[in-house]
Amino acid sequence: MLKKILLTLVIVIVAILIFAATKPDTYRVERSISISAPPEKPFALIDDFHHWDLWSPWAHLDPNVKVTYSGPSSGKGAVYAWEGNSKVGAGRMEILDDAPSSHVNIKLDFFKPMQGTSMTDFQLTPEGNGTRVTWVMSGDMNYVSKVMCVFSSMDKMIGKDFEKGLQKMKTQAEK
Numbered sequence: 001m002l003k004k005i006l007l008t009l010v011i012v013i014v015a016i017l018i019f020a021a022t023k024p025d026t027y028r029v030e031r032s033i034s035i036s037a038p039p040e041k042p043f044a045l046i047d048d049f050h051h052w053d054l055w056s057p058w059a060h061l062d063p064n065v066k067v068t069y070s071g072p073s074s075g076k077g078a079v080y081a082w083e084g085n086s087k088v089g090a091g092r093m094e095i096l097d098d099a100p101s102s103h104v105n106i107k108l109d110f111f112k113p114m115q116g117t118s119m120t121d122f123q124l125t126p127e128g129n130g131t132r133v134t135w136v137m138s139g140d141m142n143y144v145s146k147v148m149c150v151f152s153s154m155d156k157m158i159g160k161d162f163e164k165g166l167q168k169m170k171t172q173a174e175k
Contacts, residue, residue, distance in 0.1 A: 016147065016150055017147065019150055020143065020146040020147040020150050021143070021146065023141060023146040023150070024141060025140060025141055026138060026139065026140055026141060027138060027139060027141055027145075027153075027154040027155075028136065028137070028138040029136070029137045029138075029154055029155050029158055029159055029162065030134065030135070030136045030137075030162075031134070031135050031159060031162035031163055031166055032132055032133060032134035032135065032166070033132070033133055033163075033166040033167065033169070033170055034127055034130055034131070034132050035130050035131045035132075035133055035169070035170045035173050035174060036129065036130040036170075036174050037130060037131060037173040037174050038101075038126075038130075038131065039101035039102070039124040039125075039126060039131045040100075040101050041131075041173040041174075042124060042131055042133050042169055042170075042173045043100065043101045043102075043104070043124055045169055045172055045173060046104045046122045046124075046133075046169075047074045047075055047078075047095065047098050047104050048073060048074035048078070049069060049074070049078055049079075049080035049093065049095075050069065050073065050074075051172075052080065054168070054169075054172045055165055055168035055169040055171075055172050056165055056168075057161040057162070057164040057165040057168070058087075058088055058161065061084070061085075061087040061088050062084035062085040062087055062088045064084065064085070065082050065083065065084035065085070065088055066082065066083045066084065067080065067081070067082050068080075068081045068082075069081075071094070074095075075095060075098050076095055076096065076097060076098055077094070077095065078094070078095045079092065079093065079094045079095075080092070080093045080094075081093075083112075086113060089110060089111070089112040089113050089114075090110075090111040090112040091108065091109055091110040091111050091112075092108075092109045092111070093106050093107070093108050093109075093120075094106065094107050101124055102123075102124055103121065103122060103123050103124065104121070104122045105119065105120070105121050105122075106119070106120040106121075106122075107119060107120075108120050108137070114144070114145075116139060116140075116142070116145070117139060117140075118137050118138065118139035119137070119138050119139060120135070120136065120137045121134075121135075121136045121137075121138075122134070122135055122136075123136070131173075133166060133169065133170075135162050135165070135166060137158065137162075141154075
């Protein structure tokens with residue numbers, strides 16, 4: 001009986017590992033919101049990391065997080081680095097490109113709990129008297145990530161955080 005249970009367990013594990021290998025090599029998570037404010041308002045909240053605490057869904061998960069800023073105060077070359085508890089981990093963001101009131105492209109390096117690099121893009125599109133803000137994160141999926149995504153997708157893991165952050169951004173931009 002024990003041999004049958006162990007054999008079944010091995011078969012299930014092998015099946016999961018094989019299935020994980022078929023997962024895509026990249027991921028993409030996208031959310032957007034309509035904000036009743038001109039593009040300049042949400043752009044200022046995104047392009048200056050000093051304002052991220054006002055809207056980031058992760059900003060207050062660790063009250064003792066250590067944050068450092070370097071480079072210019074905003075725009076291309078601005079850097080935001082953090083080190084915190086297990087909820088926020090450690091990492092670094094750098095603005096690679098921006099265009100006033102149009103878009104901000106950010107390289108996001110995670111150091112803890114897992115290492116990885118993602119690209120984040122914020123697109124701001126005029127929409128009537130307001131702005132449509134679209135937040136996209138994409139990156140490569142290593143094998144460990146693929147195994148994790150057998151049980152949950154990147155979209156399910158961070159999509160709700162994007163929605164929460166965009167809602168907070170909307171509140172701040174519409175003040």
